[in-house]
Amino acid sequence: MAFRACSPNQNQRRSMMTHLNSHLHGFIKLTGNFIITSFLLPSSSRLGLEFSPHSTSLASLLHSTSFSNNGDRPLLSRYQKVTSLDHAFKLFDEMLHTRPLPSVVKFTQLLNAVAKMKHFSSSLHLFKQMCVVGVPVDAYSMNIAIRCCCQMSRTNDGFALLASCFRRAVVPDVCTFNTLLDGLIREDRILEAERLFKKLIKHKSCEPNVVMYSTMIKGLCKFGNNDIAIGLFRLMDERGCKPNTVVYNTIIDSLCKDKLIDDAFNLFKEMVSHKGILPNVITYTSLIHGLCNLCRWDEVSKLLKEMEDLRISPNFQTFSILVDAFCKEGRVDEAEAVIDIMVERSEAPDIVTYNSLIDGYCLRGEMIKARTLLDSLTSKGLIPDVFSYNTMLQGLFRVGRCGEARKLVDEMRSQVLIPNACTYRIILDGLCNNHQVEDVLSLFHLVGDSKLNSDIQVYNILIDGMSKCGKLDIARDLFQDLTLKGLKPNVRTYNVMISGLCREGMPEEAKHLFHKMDESGCPPDNVTYRVLLQGYLITRHYNDVEMLLQEMDGRRYSLDASTLSLLIDKIAVGLLDRSMLKLIGKLVPKELMDTPA
DNA sequence: TTAGGGTTAG
Numbered sequence: 001m002a003f004r005a006c007s008p009n010q011n012q013r014r015s016m017m018t019h020l021n022s023h024l025h026g027f028i029k030l031t032g033n034f035i036i037t038s039f040l041l042p043s044s045s046r047l048g049l050e051f052s053p054h055s056t057s058l059a060s061l062l063h064s065t066s067f068s069n070n071g072d073r074p075l076l077s078r079y080q081k082v083t084s085l086d087h088a089f090k091l092f093d094e095m096l097h098t099r100p101l102p103s104v105v106k107f108t109q110l111l112n113a114v115a116k117m118k119h120f121s122s123s124l125h126l127f128k129q130m131c132v133v134g135v136p137v138d139a140y141s142m143n144i145a146i147r148c149c150c151q152m153s154r155t156n157d158g159f160a161l162l163a164s165c166f167r168r169a170v171v172p173d174v175c176t177f178n179t180l181l182d183g184l185i186r187e188d189r190i191l192e193a194e195r196l197f198k199k200l201i202k203h204k205s206c207e208p209n210v211v212m213y214s215t216m217i218k219g220l221c222k223f224g225n226n227d228i229a230i231g232l233f234r235l236m237d238e239r240g241c242k243p244n245t246v247v248y249n250t251i252i253d254s255l256c257k258d259k260l261i262d263d264a265f266n267l268f269k270e271m272v273s274h275k276g277i278l279p280n281v282i283t284y285t286s287l288i289h290g291l292c293n294l295c296r297w298d299e300v301s302k303l304l305k306e307m308e309d310l311r312i313s314p315n316f317q318t319f320s321i322l323v324d325a326f327c328k329e330g331r332v333d334e335a336e337a338v339i340d341i342m343v344e345r346s347e348a349p350d351i352v353t354y355n356s357l358i359d360g361y362c363l364r365g366e367m368i369k370a371r372t373l374l375d376s377l378t379s380k381g382l383i384p385d386v387f388s389y390n391t392m393l394q395g396l397f398r399v400g401r402c403g404e405a406r407k408l409v410d411e412m413r414s415q416v417l418i419p420n421a422c423t424y425r426i427i428l429d430g431l432c433n434n435h436q437v438e439d440v441l442s443l444f445h446l447v448g449d450s451k452l453n454s455d456i457q458v459y460n461i462l463i464d465g466m467s468k469c470g471k472l473d474i475a476r477d478l479f480q481d482l483t484l485k486g487l488k489p490n491v492r493t494y495n496v497m498i499s500g501l502c503r504e505g506m507p508e509e510a511k512h513l514f515h516k517m518d519e520s521g522c523p524p525d526n527v528t529y530r531v532l533l534q535g536y537l538i539t540r541h542y543n544d545v546e547m548l549l550q551e552m553d554g555r556r557y558s559l560d561a562s563t564l565s566l567l568i569d570k571i572a573v574g575l576l577d578r579s580m581l582k583l584i585g586k587l588v589p590k591e592l593m594d595t596p597a
Numbered sequence: 598t599t600a601g602g603g604t605t606a607g
Contacts, residue, residue, distance in 0.1 A: 080598080108598045115599095143599040150600095175600045182600070211601045218601070249602040256603090282603045289603070320604045352605045359606080390606050422606055429607055461607060492607095 079109035085122055088114045092126055096133060104130075108141040120148040137168065143175050150183030158183050174206040178215055185219035193219050210236070214247045221254030229254065243275070249282050256290025262590065264290055281307075285318045292325035296591045300325075316347040323353050327360025335360055351382045355391050362395020367404075370395055386417050390426055397430025405430060424452050425461055432465025440465060441474075454485065460492045467500025475500050491517075491525050498528065502535025510535055511544070526557040537566045542576060549583050558589040 082088040092110060095102050107130050114123040127145040131137060142165055149158035158180050165172050177200055184193040197216050200206055208216075213236040220229035229251060237243055248271040255264035264287060271277045284307050291300045307314060314322075319342050326335035335357055342349050354377060361370035374392055377384045389412050396405040409427070412419055424447070431440040444462060447453050459478055466475040479497050482489055489497075494517050501510040514532055517524050524532075529552045536545055545567075552558070559567070567584055570576040 077598090105598055110598095112598060138598095140599050147600070173599085178600045180600095209600095214601045246602045251602095253603060280602095285603045315603095317604050322604095324604065350604095355605060387605065394606065425607055457607070464607090 077106070077109055079106050080113050082110065082113045082117075085114065085117065085119050088117075088119075088122070088126075092129070096129075101133070101135060104135055104138055104141060107135055108138075108144065111141060111144045115144055115148055115151075118151075120151045124148040137170065139165075139170055139173055139176065142170050142172070143179060146176060146183075147179045150179055150186065153183075153187055155180060155183030155187055155189070172206075174209055174212055177206055178212045181212065181219075182215050185215065185222065188222075190219050190223045208236075208241065210241055210244055210247060213241060214250055217247060218250050221250060224258070226251070226254055226258060226260070243271075243277070245271075245277055245280055245283065248277060249280075249286060252283060253286035253289075256286050256293075259290070259294060261287075261290045261294060261296070279310075279312070281312050281315050281318060284312060285314070285321060288318065289321045289325075292321060294589070294591045295329070316342070319347065320349070320353050320356075323349070324356040327356040327363070330360060330363045332357065332360040332364060332366075351377065351385060351388065354380075354382065355388050358388060358391045359395065362392065362398060365399050367395065367399060367401070384417075386412070386420055386423065389417060390420075390423050393423065394426050394430065397426065397433060400434055402431070402434050402436060421452055421455065425455075425457055428458065429461045429465065432461065432469065435469050437466070437469050437471060454487065456482075456487050456490055456493060459487065460490075460496055463493065463500065464496035467496065467503060472500055472504045489520070489522065491522055491528065494522060494524070495527050495531055498535065499531045502531065502539060505539050507535050507539045507541040526552075529555075529557055530560055530563045533563050534566060537563075537570055540575075542570075545576065546580055546583070549580065549587060553583065553586055557587070559584065559587045559592075561592055564588060564592060 079091065082091060088110060092107075095107065095110070107126075111123050111126055111130075114126060124145055127137070127141060127148075130141065135141075142161060146158040146161050149155060149161065162172060162176065162180065165176070177196070181193055181196055184190070184196065193216065197208070197212075201208065206212075213232065217229045217232055220226075220232065233243065233247060233251060236247075248267060252264045252267055252271075255261070255267065268279065268283065268287065271283075272279055284303055288300055288303055291297075291303065304314070319338050323335045323338050323342075326332070326338065339349050339353065339357065342353070354373065358370045358373055361367070361373065370392055374384055374388055377388065389408065393405055393408050396402075396408060405427070409419060409423070412423070428440055428443065431443070440462070444453065444458075452458065459482055463475045463478050466472070466478065475497065479489070479493070482493070494513060498510045498513055501507070501513065510532060514524060514528065517528065529548055533545065533548055536542065536548070564584070567576065567580070571578055571581065
């Protein structure tokens, strides 16, 4: 594998673009073919059944699994078949008047059916009624009630029910504790979740199983602790709890989201080749999503082909992710083709998918198409939401049509769609990008001390916008104001401030701020390093470049195309030492590398 | 009869 960016000349750079384009082109061609062929896959795979390449014949599987409707599957009881809340309440009332009272199992079936319809408070209400009339509740019914609390983000009420378990001599099991653990994680109470998990193991309250480990791993991933999550994953294996597809998927997805795609693929390889665990559509969708985010299109097409070989059919979410990725690249034709296939497969695109398409049109400046689509959503049976309008709004600002953007906001109001915090941020950002400094500031001041302005993201937009409009003094004042407002700068705040300082030729002040980050408990991220490096290079501040590169290597960070290009230019003209190339080579992500001819 | 994994705006 050659390091493409080593040669700085114009031809090489052009060739990199051509190469990338041909990949993209190849991908689209292949994807187009593939999606059509996957639509033609045997109906078994469209039904969501997956086949190992070594499995017994397709026909026998089809026969035994997908079409055997009689006998094998237990019939659902009338309590599990409820279709509406009304129906459930009527049935419950009937049960209360039956003598002797139906068994707790029947009641539990009904509770579960109601919970599955996402009527959590009703399910909980029925549970309480059961207790009142003296149905002897057990761990199953208790677990459903606890789950209802947790799903409504009332995990504390779930713990209160746990206490009542002890009073009622109901023994909580691993499922009870896992539900509570999941509730804590859902409410972002990761420290309490960790404490509970450790306590359960210490007191041997229950033996964690693969679901519980997986819940804890999900929580750790959610809070950016991939390494600790992987540590727990290894520990679980050592303790004799065999990992399965779900646990692998959880970690793979988190690595993909953090752009650690190569680590994700190592894990994927381990899962499939060493452990013999079959990947499924979720595994592939996570990987595809990760690759799309990094624009590694050739590998996306490879994975889609692999799915086809394994007879794993892409599903609604896979398609949705592809539509979104195509739209973000401005490839709306391909996105439209995928949407057509979704319609053919009766996986009707939802509002989210269409929002991506609106975004794609806007990105290409095709505002009429975007507007027509927005207006046609209702006829597709979808109600345009604030999200759709926000997307359109963003597009109008992007092409500099501030007047029309204003009109759209008025239109939202007239449609009783209340602009939300995101609308506000889009307007601020749009006005900044269109250099409407006066308007931005008057809007910001008009909003004043309202909750909308107690938002670090608002400040990030304004600091960035002001410094890009050449108003670094205002940006600095806003940065100072943060602490007075009781807001804490986040990594993005530092990044935009550092970037602004560099833009105005103040690398020393930028460096000072950079050093403050770690001590403020906000360590610099990949972007901080890139921004500072670019600042140093543009302001001809070369002394610290190598040190920054080494630190990046230590933190496993990587270079982006523009920083890389700047570094190479400086080496080419002899302002930076060629010896740095080796270190730079280590920091180039795969998507910027050449592939063998 | 109970618990776990993948898409949405800066």
